[in-house]
Amino acid sequence: MLDRTSPVSIKIVAERAGVSTATVSNVLNGKTSVSPVFAERVRRAVDDLGYVTDSSASRLRSGRHSLAGVVVPNLTNPMFSAFVSTLECVARQDGFDLLVVSCDNEAEQEAERLRSIRSWRPAGLIVIPCDGALSARLPKGGHPRIVVADRIPDDAGFDLVAVENALAAGAMASHLAAQGYRTCLVAGSTLEISNVRERWDGVAAVAPESVHMVECGLDPAGIHRRLRDRLRQGPRPDALFTLDHVTTLIAYQLLAELEISIPDDMGFASFDDTEWMRLVTPPVTAVRQPVEDMAHAAWAQLMRRMAGGDGAPEHLRLSCAIEIRGSTLRPKREPKNAAA
Amino acid sequence: MLDRTSPVSIKIVAERAGVSTATVSNVLNGKTSVSPVFAERVRRAVDDLGYVTDSSASRLRSGRHSLAGVVVPNLTNPMFSAFVSTLECVARQDGFDLLVVSCDNEAEQEAERLRSIRSWRPAGLIVIPCDGALSARLPKGGHPRIVVADRIPDDAGFDLVAVENALAAGAMASHLAAQGYRTCLVAGSTLEISNVRERWDGVAAVAPESVHMVECGLDPAGIHRRLRDRLRQGPRPDALFTLDHVTTLIAYQLLAELEISIPDDMGFASFDDTEWMRLVTPPVTAVRQPVEDMAHAAWAQLMRRMAGGDGAPEHLRLSCAIEIRGSTLRPKREPKNAAA
């Protein structure tokens, strides 16, 4: 792809204004003082030509960056798109543009994305890693500045902003127990994702006996099949608690398909609160993660590092709210198939 | 922000491999042939140091770009995030990274975003403009390569990929009429957005007498208030057709709030199909836009231009599907308040 679209460089501007390129640079960056007459001439030339500084050339020489990178597992998950959206907004306020890539939840792609994003020499990276092995996908000696968000890498050497997964999941388990749900099936994509693992641990810590976990995988068809098989075989649990958004979506449809009514036949709760959960009947009880806060915190931490902050890695955990809605409000009467 | 993180340049690699920088470049880009011995030495040095080419320096010298820009009204709207997600995926296959910015539906921000994105000298831009005046926000002489998507700018000089708004909206109006809905209220954000305008025109063309339009604006609180006032005053329409996702969401909640039951008291249909519309009861009839196709087409067109395609601007319109669901299936009995 040859560039024929942007022939307007600082040299052209300088020529048109009848000054040197250094003077143009000084006018635009306000480093050295420039006489009002020259400054005005330069400004007019800039306006006339619609000139904007070439950021990469500028970075190359000055070493001052105005680009940051974001790596997320995917962009269609509303969790992640909200994260990116918030990030984009707050980064811009600090004068940064954002290079956004998604890795489709695949380690291999993540490695390649990280490589290609590093090639732009961003001032820093914010990464929601697709698994724990993030550090294996970075150059051995001296990473770029990185803040990890949402999912916990095996390597504790990164700055980290995540949520209190175990606490929130435990609280949800308590709520279910308090509502009289005795047997609870917990469904999530895979325990290899730290979030799912921590959430399951949180549930298991609260209710060690009556809960079971089913790992459904990442692709929709597989989730549907595994969950359906699990619900058909053996005694039906009193409640279903799904640990991530994709699983929640498919589980909800599956319950309708199997004509299991919520909350009469089965209680239903979800980690990750999205707007449709308020719209369905009954509305779905969910753990609401502070996604925006997470984005703010991650960016703030990255800015601190970029400003030269050099201390030990910081690990921040934000707490979640539990939105109790109709899907877990157990009817007073005993359910039809209790202890079946 | 000073760069202290990436001291590994091609010069360091050359030194370690005991060759010149030109040779390193030749090995990496495969332009000129390099002897196997030297090539291997270089590759080892590259691996050891974790070197990746500085894309901006490379672009600066070679004029070959591997960056494209995307400007969208916002990222939280699932329509737009799906668009960006698809685009990111397909652009990557052609070796491009994506600079993503959102303008919060504000013209002023759009102008600033366009400026800052141009500073990266992208090979091309894909823009969903927030209003019709896009060309006023670009430099007078010679734009960067741009493909406009989804919304129609006043200036017909852009390549364009959008959907058959009027046709689809008209088809929906016909469906409503066929179901026996006689009076229909049409609600959308504002007629200043071309999509809303075209959709409304499409409805009006089919059913010129019994339809009315209400413009609700862009902010949630305003939409809720205006729509509520409109529904309270005067005779209640048989059906409500909302023209964009935000309005749909708020309208749906409002109907529940006003205890208007769907489809008995009122039919309900939406432009923009999102996943929750299948999950609620009754499920919501909606026009499904081919967002992924739109992204594919926009990128393909941009690639064509980047490859030197120089013809007249191309305007492509994709057709939409209508997903008929329970919310517009009128019960056989006469509705309670017919012709009230």
Add this chain to the structure above:
DNA sequence: ACCTCCCTATAAATCGTTTTACGAAGGCTA
């Protein structure tokens, strides 16, 4: 009148890369 000092504009160096032009070395023919 001369010297000094500040103010401001510019020439030139530089960032990391690609490319062009050159030159060295080796193999071939006559």
Add this chain to the structure above:
DNA sequence: TAGCCTTCGTAAAACGATTTATAGGGAGGT
């Protein structure tokens, strides 16, 4: 052995910007 062609590595220039060092010119002091 001289001459020529091919192969392959390197020095140096260039891309568009910023920065450092330098120079010119006017003002002010003695």
